[in-house]
Amino acid sequence: MKQNDAPRLIALDWGTSSCRVYLLGDGGRIIETRSEPWGILQVAERARTHSTSLEAQFQQTLQKLCGTWMEAYAGLPVVACGMVGSQQGWIQADYRPTPAHLAVPTHALATVTMANGQSIHIIPGVIEDSALPDVMRGEETQILGALELQRASANEGISTVQWMVLPGTHSKWVKVMGSTIQEFSTSMTGETYNLLMQHSILAKLAETPPQTSWNAFDRGLVTAFSSEGRKGIMATAFSARTLVLTGRLESTEVSDYLSGLMIGDEILSVSQSWEEEPPQRITICGNENLSPRYRRGLQRLGIEEIVELRDTAPAGIWKIAESAGLLATKNTTEAEEHLRLPQSSERKVTS
């Protein structure tokens, strides 16, 4: 193992329904990673069915996720972001109010110590405490990571104001100025889509498609952006049933058609709430399933430059661990040299 292969940090992106762990080397380089469907809901469920305490169940789950790393590299700091820091999580971390300067640690990490003495540090979320308040946990770290990756790869300067969208169970639309979250809003599109596809009348006639039908997805998008779409998503969603009843949509197309309807409606609704003109450039931080769907929707809205970033949490966790003084001091310049954009994680699309 070369010197700069030495692990420096264990990072966790621990959300509602899954957990991804990273073993990070110098500069936040990913040495190893692993993902399990062991989100905080599953941990709570296991605690219930096994009659153990939530605390004990979180400790056991962490051991299963990265116990071998914690043993092999004793003393390595462990830093987590996400819903693990919520009321339903392991220990409650603060919310930082907007405008939230992500690169400056204004609020302490929450720390929980395991029976074996290992400390877990949890990154605070962000709250926009307006008339309709909004909250995020985990996305602030993905955004910081995205900014770090942008900074590391930028040939030219990064625009000071930019919009980011983080698709997911609860997608986030975030306005960032420099390294500061100015404002954001959440859409429950992903969760509602899943509920409709699992339990609603649409679920009864939908069949799993052999692969994504971009044709059906685009048809949903077009409808959402059409005059019919003005009736709202609760109205257009019913057409996923009636088009099948009238033989104009295949059962295997229902899921992608509804996905197009709902993502189209989300994008259109959010854009209508923008006080300024739509931005020229939007960054999507999402997975390989959702990001291309949001890209197609944003293209239809007329966004000129759409950037897709994947897996940005570890770069954000690295940066926060560094700011919090959790990493043994190193030559910063050397460390920054290693902060490179992974080959596959950025794709520029200019329509």
Place this chain on the structure above:
Amino acid sequence: MKQNDAPRLIALDWGTSSCRVYLLGDGGRIIETRSEPWGILQVAERARTHSTSLEAQFQQTLQKLCGTWMEAYAGLPVVACGMVGSQQGWIQADYRPTPAHLAVPTHALATVTMANGQSIHIIPGVIEDSALPDVMRGEETQILGALELQRASANEGISTVQWMVLPGTHSKWVKVMGSTIQEFSTSMTGETYNLLMQHSILAKLAETPPQTSWNAFDRGLVTAFSSEGRKGIMATAFSARTLVLTGRLESTEVSDYLSGLMIGDEILSVSQSWEEEPPQRITICGNENLSPRYRRGLQRLGIEEIVELRDTAPAGIWKIAESAGLLATKNTTEAEEHLRLPQSSERKVTS
């Protein structure tokens, strides 16, 4: 029993999740009624768990619902409307295309005959076969019933064009000209509301309220109609969580707040799709839980005259049975005298 107390018809409003049966006398007067949570989904579920045929299960359920009436008054016609006539029902009835003149029997009733020789007649639904097609089953009969009740109680003439809303699992917004359904659209608001309240992240913090909180409901309505509401229901719904997190909404207010948000969003969305000015008058055909909610939303939209009608299906079924020649001939004038608006079923609200 006086002569005009003699039962003339057994009528069923048999939907997805419940069935209401009526024993009707002269002129469609309700002699007796009964409601059970034995919708077509429950019938199918029982057929599965008891390993009987769907056909046998429908026969058994009908026996339990009104077997005593069928024995006591042998030979009485049995007429049903609703999802019992759908693909997932007992026997598939036609769809009549819009414009659908409800008082004229353009399409035959579907008829199924039981082992004991009893025939069940099922009323066709209506389809609007446009680019985004729409369908109804049961609501067309409620609308016809509402028109009959209006006609029977009208001192002045009824406006030739009117809007009706039928709130429910899938609410229907219907434009009626005379006795003809011109156009309509469906919103999946009720079903989605139930899914969010049962399964979503909002369900985790919601507590059952001791009674309806009109304060919370109106707060949801106001938000839906505000500039924040432009972000769409998928965005504003998340505030049902964040307002609780920030101590500005009680857990027991979540359900009514979300109800206000969703009904407000539905009303606003539908009204935005109207090509003409909003109508001065709207009739709500719904139950005692939903109708007052839609009335409050319509008042906020500025509708001047809002009429609530309840339980209009039997008057519609009576009319259809009569048109189809299923009722023994009587003195029509005398029969019409009995077609009176029940005291409690119409309430006029003028704001």
